[in-house]
Amino acid sequence: MSTGTPMPHEAALELAQRAFALADGDEVEVLAAVERSALTRFANNRIHQNVAERASSVSVRVVIGTRQGVAATDLTGDDALARCCARAREAALRAPEDPSFPGLPAPVAAAPSAPARPSFDLDAFDADARADAAAAIIAQSAERGLTAAGTVSASVAGVAVVNSRGIRSAATRGAARATVLSMDDSGGSGWASWLGADPTALPADSLGDRAALLAQRSAGAQPLEPGVYPVVLAPDAVADLVDFLGYTSFGARDYHERRSFVALHEGEQLFPESLTIVDDALHPAAIGLPFDYEGVPRRRVALVDRGRPAAVVTDSYWAAKLGRENTGHALPAPNPYGPLPLDLAIEPGDATIDEMIAGIERGVYVTRFHYVNVEDPVSVLLTGMTRDGAFLIEDGRLTKPLANARFTQSVVEALKGLVAIGRDRELIGTEGGGSTLVPALALAAWRFTGSTA
């Protein structure tokens, strides 16, 4: 940021406080965000979409008794903010009483300390810098007669939460991300991605190289006979599974409704002891906010602790309803989804990917999945496709490239057969803007149910 320009979280806090001063209710909460983002998108070896956005937003929650109303706007003038506050009040006045509403959260006395993260300078990763990175990624494919597509993006957001109980939380979150798909004319393709808080660390050349190498190796892919195989899942593939676990299983609402396997197996030794899944926005490698959208500090939560389903994340409403600690995982109000983990991680193991592959006589290596969806939330039965680099493993080595294959598999069942966890973790960006910090996994059984070829 240039000298004299407020940091994004300072601008967000100022905006939140302006709206807060205009709101009228027994209790008031204001969530404000001030964001700049840019995305350089390439396909067919040229930048075809190059976009940037500056936006502010304010969301006001007014509480009258136990009745709540929420209104939002991206207009930041005082008149617009006043209209927004009035709409929230009007909604609260019309809402029925909600005896289960515990009140807005109060400041936490002993909050976990947030890690110091480098301030993110979007101006230093401008359109020219992003174009340089994209060009470097593209060159790795183009020089080998391949076609590259992907993104180089960056965003910086200041987020602030102010409420009438005394919460004043503000932080700046910044991240850069790059993705690359490399394709050859015969249908081979490879993928690589990178996410981090420091765009100067983006390894454009090596990222482009990784994807291009995979594309070259996956040329001439053959169909996989449907069946159950041992698999090695690269971090990008693991990230999809963890993302769906978070969505289906680790939130307090679905736990309460007994739609989560955690509710059915809490405390049981369901998985091998080597498996620990946490949500940890405060991890040095994570990029999440140190507080949730109610301004409550995010706590590290061991969701699966040494193989035992152990906990779910909460917000103020669900913590009170379940009689549990508020873990600081609220989404913006009103929130029909309940609290969700946004910074999931699997604790690392001690295996290298080569060691995992070496331990499999006949199996499948998966670079990433595509278009995964839930068929059954309780067992986390997912279906989706492999994409951009799946290989047959024979006698401990990658042998033949495989055409895209469909799987239909319960993640809960698959993790019961966890064989090995990678020692190196990667931060993978999710579609929803969150991230997961995950290693590769070796699983004893994965059900492939079809093939594109």
Place this chain on the structure above:
Amino acid sequence: MRDIVAAALDAAEVAGAAYAEARVVSERSERISVRTGRVDGIASSETLGLGIRVIADGAWGFAATSDLGAGAVAAAAREAVWLARAAARTWQAPVRLADSPAVRDEWHGRCEVDPFSVALDDKLALLIAAEEALRAEPSVRVTEASLDALSVRKVFASTAGALIEQSHTEVGAGIVARVVTDGEVLTRSYPNSHGGQHVQAGWEAVLAMDLVGNAPRVAEQAAALAHAIPCPSDTTTVILDGSQMALQVHESIGHPTELDRVLGDEAAFAGTSWVRAADLGTLRYGSEHVNVVADATTPGSLGSFGYDDEGVPAQRFDVVREGVLAGFLSSRESAAAIGRASTGCARASGWNRIPLVRMTTVSLEPGAWDLDALIADTDDGILMETNSSWSIDDKRLNFQFACEIGWEIKGGKLGRMIKNPNYTGITPQFWASCDAVCSAAHWQVWGVPNCGKGEPMQVAHVAHGAAPARFRNVQVGVAR
């Protein structure tokens, strides 16, 4: 709004844009939801902003801002030009656009009763009554009722002289009943899953859904699912209801015929297509019963408008005619790449997004069958209703769908209820196996308000007209 787009275009030209188009979009929305006896959300929002897209040095750039002050608007225009020039470093040839007339016009969607004029008390009363009616069934553990309203007003202008003002209103509503046993969730929704039915209309459309009147049947079916049989693992005949057919069309015909996907511009995220540009007019997509039309003029549909977000007039055209590929959904740029005129499908999800090739109302035309007669004509198979899960590969070939409910068909009659049925297939083989489509009496336009595409992600509101249809030799009961 007109002044803002004019100022943006002026600033872009001064900055060196060879072409520029600006959109100011104002949206107002409201969402109310009730869940298991509790009003869990009453929320409204308003948004207003500018997006400006330019061509400079032969490449595209786009910038958006919610600050509509004169300085911010000019800065956005300059940034768009800068972005275009940075992109141009990777271009070998300049952007080419298919010709389109510079139109000056207005278009307004139909809406009888403005949903924002209806008292909040009335909306809450409707949802609470519907949700309570679901809870009358004792085994139903989780209940939901929701209502969405959206009002959009936008002004588009270009340096070619276009000036178009459009507005429309959308509503959506639905109810859901879930029976949760240990280890199983059984769901029934009405009028559709994933938020209900969504249309371009007013409050009158919400009332016409009769959520309260349908709630007892929905809850009863959810309860009955707890005693239903699992889906057999088999290869058999399936009849899909209209709402599931809408999603089948969406995923396996709509997306693969988006010309930007065909040309590779969406490769890294949404994927490409099994269809090639050269296949136009020759590719056998399905059986002779398969006739698919894209129609942005369909009244009351989420996929309707007067002009797309490049200012191209709304059109109706064939996508598949008698089973043969007949057209692509296209923008000015993608159409120019194959030497054709734009089919008017460039749509942006808001002021802060560029237009992408999107579906409009992409519909399977009705056939001649009555549904009862079609079931009676089916010796052995499964009738499936209401989507619960969807997945398809990056070329739109290998798909798998799951539905909320099914029924055996034995000897031309519906038999036992089936829980969580699913089916899978390969797009051209599946459509080639279509041997019957039900008549116009069973045909309905289904709104799809959650179509994701692009980076940054855009969520488009599209629609599909469909009637129940029959397919032979379909693999069902995958991993059941």
